[in-house]
Amino acid sequence: xxxxxxxxxxxxxxxxxxxxxxxxxxxxxxxxxxxxxxxxxxxxxxxxxxxxxxxxxxxxxxxxxxxxxxxxxxxxxxxxxxxxxxxxxxxxxxxxxxxxxxxxxxxxxxxxxxxxxxxxxxxxxxxxxxxxxxxxxxxxxxxxxxxxxxxxxxxxxxxxxxxxxxxxxxxxxxxxxxxxxxxxxxxxxxxxxxxxxxxxxxxxxxxxxxxxxxxxxxxxxxxxxxxxxxxxxxxxxxx
Numbered sequence: 001x002x003x004x005x006x007x008x009x010x011x012x013x014x015x016x017x018x019x020x021x022x023x024x025x026x027x028x029x030x031x032x033x034x035x036x037x038x039x040x041x042x043x044x045x046x047x048x049x050x051x052x053x054x055x056x057x058x059x060x061x062x063x064x065x066x067x068x069x070x071x072x073x074x075x076x077x078x079x080x081x082x083x084x085x086x087x088x089x090x091x092x093x094x095x096x097x098x099x100x101x102x103x104x105x106x107x108x109x110x111x112x113x114x115x116x117x118x119x120x121x122x123x124x125x126x127x128x129x130x131x132x133x134x135x136x137x138x139x140x141x142x143x144x145x146x147x148x149x150x151x152x153x154x155x156x157x158x159x160x161x162x163x164x165x166x167x168x169x170x171x172x173x174x175x176x177x178x179x180x181x182x183x184x185x186x187x188x189x190x191x192x193x194x195x196x197x198x199x200x201x202x203x204x205x206x207x208x209x210x211x212x213x214x215x216x217x218x219x220x221x222x223x224x225x226x227x228x229x230x231x232x233x234x235x236x237x238x239x
Contacts, residue, residue, distance in 0.1 A: 049218070121136050135157055152172050170184050200220065
């Protein structure tokens with residue numbers, strides 16, 4: 001038993017030394033550990049509000065419920081409003097949201113390998129909603145839907161004491177066609193049960209075409225998170 005404990009301790013020390021040698025900040029490692037521990041959480045309630053200003057102003061609000069079933073996740077339309085009028089589940093705006101896959105995946109900046117990103121910690125911390133946060137900037141190359149390469153440029157604010165992610169801001173370069181400005185912001189929190197998740201995401205874009213400018217702010221609020229359970233594979237091969 002002693003030899004096994006000693007071996008495990010030495011292994012941890014070797015891994016820790018390896019990470020330090022690669023220049024990975026210990027606080028960033030904590031942020032990754034927290035994200036990996038809670039990666040499979042799903043919001044039970046989802047509210048999207050989209051506001052468009054410009055030549056044609058519009059506001060859309062859509063409420064959804066997400067439930068666990070034996071087959072996976074089920075998304076249910078609760079209510080939708082466009083302007084002053086209610087919209088039904090067959091409306092194009094609702095259909096687009098219902099097509100979204102809410103199945104949790106290990107994606108995002110906290111699941112990226114250190115070698116995949118250019119990560120840098122700033123010297124000064126910043127107060128984010130009352131929390132003293134270390135500030136990390138990053139750059140990451142990804143492949144867009146059209147096959148071209150884009151660079152994701154972002155800033156992550158991490159609790160300087162615990163390593164818990166608090167907020168992330170990002171944009172991309174080059175921007176999509178007709179988009180002149182883009183900013184995506186994600187907010188993170190821990191609830192009373194100790195579960196860590198993103199409870200709000202805001203996307204701000206400016207679109208210009210034909211000499212006209214339209215600004216869109218889409219806010220997604222996510223509540224009542226629960227642990228996702230993958231469908232059982234026991235009956236996969238039954239007739």
